Amino acid sequence: MRIVVLVSGTGSNLQAVIDAIAAGSLDLSIAAVGADRHGSYGVERSAAAGLDTFVVDFKAYAERADWDAALLDKVSSYRPDYVISSGFMRIVGPQFIEAFPRRYLNTHPALLPSFPGAHGVRDALAYGVKITGCTVMYADAGVDTGPIIAQRAVEVLADDTEESLHERIKVAERELLIQVLRELS
Ligand code: GRF
Secondary structure, eight states, X not given: OEEEEEXXXXXXXXXXXXXXXXXXXXXXXEEEEEESSTTOHHHHHHHHTTXXXXXXXXXXXXXXXXXXXXXXXXXXXXXXXXXXXXXXXXXXXXXXXXXXXXXXXXXXXXXXXXXXXXXXXXXXXXXXXXXXXXXXXXXXXXXXXXXXEEEEEEEOOTTOOHHHHHHHHHHXXXXXXXXXXXXXX
């Protein structure tokens, strides 16, 4: 099974997938790792691991539809079975979703439908929930609104900050993503 992983930031969830493959506990191949911006550590660490990488720079396109089309062309060129958005901070257009029906997965650091969007951890903490968690779902053209595949709960601690809570959620998120990929492969 071939996957393309899309990242924007540090790519620690991606690193967990790379490590699981290297450890022989996940039987799939990462055809490429891509980002929407230059300087993503997720892309740097992937290149260091010998993986194909690419950047379709969101800021390089005057029209969003042109960026969407360029991203779809690039990702499609790797012929992936699945595309994994892990810390990818862009919402792709409907053509991308249609090109990969139930084959574009996203991870989110909250128990959807609660706390969607770019600040799910901050919003959960601010609301005062005692339990939050993470979600893996089939992405659709909305913001964190696709069909849910799996979820895992994470307790919120009294002295949690956004950072400490997010790091603990990411531990669960990595395990959940690897579990889902193992079931799909
Ligand atoms: C993850 O929690 C992801 O769900 C969210 O941002 C975080 C990215 O972390 N969108 P990393 O880039 O994998 O370290």
